[in-house]
Amino acid sequence: MEQQKNLEGYVGFANLPNQVYRKSVKRGFEFTLMVVGESGLGKSTLINSLFLTDLYSSEYPGPSHRIKKTVQVEQSKVLVKEGGVQLLLTIVDTPGFGDAVDNSNCWQPVIDHIDSKFEDYLNSESRVNRRQMPDNRVHCCLYFIAPSGHGLKPLDIEFMKRLHEKVNIIPLIAKADTMTPEECQQFKKQIMREIQEHKIKIYEFPETDDEEENKLVKKIKDRLPLAVVGSNTIIEVNGKRVRGRQYPWGVAEVENGDHCDFTILRNMLIRTHMQDLKDVTNNVHYENYRSRKLAAVTYNGADNNKSKGQLTKVDTVEGISPLAQMEEERREHMAKMKKMEMEMEQVFEMKVKEKLQKLKDSEAELQRRHEQMKKNLEAQHKELEEKRRQFEEEKVSWEAQQHLLEQQKLDASRTLEKNKKKKIF
């Protein structure tokens, strides 16, 4: 146990936080925020309201103009400066999420994106030259729940179950001005009940040692999930200029705590818990990813499907030296190869047999055809012969006839001559 020693004079290391502060300010901060939810829930408007900039300008193609019907993952970066501190803000948007008729696996592009950012970071961490290590990991995911008033939809539950171990999820109730205060309360309770029922781990606000802060944290926790309204239009209310939405029956003010929880979200996200979100991402989600990835690599690299089954094997194989493990692996690998080889040979033989059979068949076919053609030819030949014979016969008979005619003529002329001669006489 370390003893706490009292100092006899002023040393000066109480200045350490200031030094850290100055260095951080020089370095600047990075923060990546992901927004997920169906179209038309006011995600873009909320982002614009949160950071008071036009990240999504009016030219940004909204859902009405979107042509592609699959889920995309889009990143936009913006550099904001305030009071000498600069923040590189990356917003990851997921247009098309939950918009199709069949939304099975619409969370897959999102999971892939988060994993790829983790992988990039892991690779840059493992490099030899680590000077430049940009942190593009997703620090926070704002999940927008449609204000139905009933509870979570199956899609919401599926999504959160699959992503709560990869990223800090902060569920928000979108377009909260749809509900009256009582409906909102009931809806929130229902959602929290369902979240607990499905064991979804949303981002938890950490307890601090400070009593005052704890009270604030408890207040936030009571109002989860936060019901937000976004707007960038400024309206005059009672002489004050506020941001809000103008209805015929009143103005819903965005920054009024009685109207919605926007201010709580903004304070929590930006003013108090931004660093904590990054820390949790780094210490918990990223470490989870890293240990899973590295365990898979040392165990059986390639197959991801197998790794689930193999992971249970790890428990039983513990204690054997890594060398023996490798030998085991090698042997398995060889056996697998041999089996594959045998299978391939079998397949090959079968194929060869088939081909031979085919060739035989076609040969027989050809032979048959050849015979047929020969027969045809012979038949034609015979016909021709027949015709020729007929022709010859005709010729002969014709000639005979001619001959007969000639004879007759000759006879006739002879008799004529004879008659003539007779007559003369």
Place this chain on the structure above:
Amino acid sequence: MWGSTLLGYVGIDTIIEQMRKKTMKTGFDFNIMVVGQSGLGKSTLVNTLFKSQVSRRSSGWSRDDKIPKTVEIKSVSHVIEEGGVKMKLTVIDTPGFGDQINNENCWEPISKYINEQYEKFLKEEVNIARKKRIPDTRVHCCLYFISPTGHSLRQLDVEFMKHLGRAVNIIPVIAKADTLTPEEKTEFKQRVRKELEVCGIEFYPQKEFDEDMEDKSDNDKIREAMPFAVVGSDKEYQVNGKRVLGRKTAWGIVEVENPNHCEFSLLRDFLIRSHLQDLKEVTHNIHYETYRAKRLNDNGGLHPISSSSDTQESNL
């Protein structure tokens, strides 16, 4: 046809009174189906429309019920009376529509139900010994609830209306319209109308069934204003000394029957006060006839069910 002028009062116009008396005695049926994702306020709207607790929810179904895994068809009937006229109102609800992750073909159970009702009616009609008044369970009107995203129709909406627009009268409504500011509402409506036109979806009142110029001009006005952006509520609040149906938010009270706030009164007048009978007629004369023609053509004639149980062929 000859038109002759009457030389005195005959009394032909009393037929209207006679019809009214008859209708009051027999009463009539009206079947309305509500389709839309859960949480769009369907049950509340139906309750508001008929100013009574007629939806399935009020008959004992609670908010916490789980979303069913497939689309179910649940119908609830009530007899309501007003001014001596009795109406048997059946509200057909479709819980589970559009709520799953994969919503392929979720309109099929609905289409099947509608056709089953036509089939039932057809069988009764074709009977040799017919009932005096065939019970009419055909769906006269289908209210389709569009989610007020403010952008455009969802893929599911388009698919549903395409598949069922030819079988039943579809009236699209924009649900929970108190989400939209007046500008957003106009823009959204325009976009939705354009999209419906582009996809060739004919909603009620269909242009092709307008009988004369008067009908056409009336219906044109209505078609311009559709889809109606509605808000439903069964709670009353005090506003300017009057008690109105509305929703109380922290920044004001949304009055359901105030035409500046939402178009509920337009929908109600259109649906109940002017076109109720027309909905039934279009269903009977057009949609049902289409179904009947197709059925008879396909089968080469239906066998009527006589009181004796042997099958008799009849030329239909």
